[in-house]
Amino acid sequence: MKPNFKPQTDLQSIADFAIAHQAENDRFSAFIKEFNDEDIDAKVQELDALISPTISCTDCGNCCKSLMVCLNEQEADRLSSHLKMDRPSFDEQYLEKGSNGMMIMNQMPCHFLQDNKCTIYEYRFEGCKEFPALHLPHFKRRVFTTFMHYDRCPIIFNVVEQLKNEMNFERTQTQ
Structure with missing residues (x-):
């Protein structure tokens, strides 16, 4: 993660990005299934521990509004x-x-x-x-659920996007 990382917290931007990158996220879901469970869990938990404290859930409350x-x-x-x-x-x-x-x-x-x-x-x-359960083991078993909430939770969104970077995932080029 970059030292001056600033998380995306604008819910509309996150929702728009999610729609525009649906195919990429589908590819990423398949991509991470090829990796060792413990390695994925460790990386997700590490990113969660770094990102969660930078986002105020009470600034958002979207999970309580939409789940x-x-x-x-x-x-x-x-x-x-x-x-x-x-x-x-x-x-x-x-x-x-x-x-x-x-x-x-x-x-x-x-x-x-x-x-x-x-x-x-x-x-x-x-x-x-x-919620958002990123601190729990067996992330790969919850990928579908994670992506169900990706467009509404800034923590999930930022962890997943950083995970793509850290795993050198080949992103879709957008105009």
Whole structure:
């Protein structure tokens, strides 16, 4: 990574770039599958550790505005208790339940997002804590999901673009 690296944080620029480079990103997804899992994980985690601190999630909040949040029974119990609500009332107000028992928040942006900040931060769900999940092992297993969020998360976008550079990936020439 260049010493004076300045991350791209403009969401419209990121979204436009993602559209213009879809074929390149598809090629990159295939390209990284040829590399050793541990090497890819180490490089992604290194870039994440360098890039994440340079980007303020509360300046963006786009994940909370545009992603479906899944939660489990324990998380729902914990948050409903914190909110001093009984579970049926909590479920009715905040959740959608699938026939398979899966639960998701019933609104985007998230009910608990205010001024790009989580109002229940200490009680947030595991998926929220993990996102964008670049610090976790098995990056290659999550490439599809990573690219689903590439156009909306400045951290993912910048890590992937730097990863392309570090791996000497042959980029598509654009006009």
